[in-house]
Amino acid sequence: MFQPILVRAASMKVINMRQTGSYVIYSIGLDQTPNEMWRVFCCDIEMEFNCSCMRMESFGIPCEHIVCVLVHEDIEELPRSLVLPRWTKTAKVGLQNAVGLHWDSLMLSQYGCLMD
Structure with a gap:
């Protein structure tokens, strides 16, 4: 799921950067279409x-x-704020403990939904 995002990120570039208090606001654009821009707040x-x-x-x-x-900022590892608990290895344990479901029954219901 993440690989296409990395490919698309290669065609993006930081056009502008502005510091406001404890936030940095980046303007991101495509190389081909500079009129289309997004704002990233850090x-x-x-x-x-x-x-x-x-x-x-x-x-x-x-x-x-x-x-x-x-x-752009030479950050080589995803910050913890960008990795939700559901994408971690401990997500199954947290789900089983929090909801009180048995993992086998959850897998069976997911399989049933996929078959439909």
Whole structure:
């Protein structure tokens, strides 16, 4: 799921960068169409990123605009704020403990939904 985002991020570039208080606002654009731009907001202290496309909030996966900023800032590892608990190795354990479901029954219901 993340690989196409990395490919699209390669065609993006940081056009403008502005510091406002504890936030840095990046303007991101495509190489081919400079009229289309997105804004990425970065909190330096907490290493939190928000983008105007809202893909992180919608799908839980960082967008190509945020990845472009990470590359621009030479950040080689995804910050914890960009990795939701559902994408970690401990997600199954957290789900089983929080909801009180048996993992086998959850897998069976998911399999049933896929078959439909």
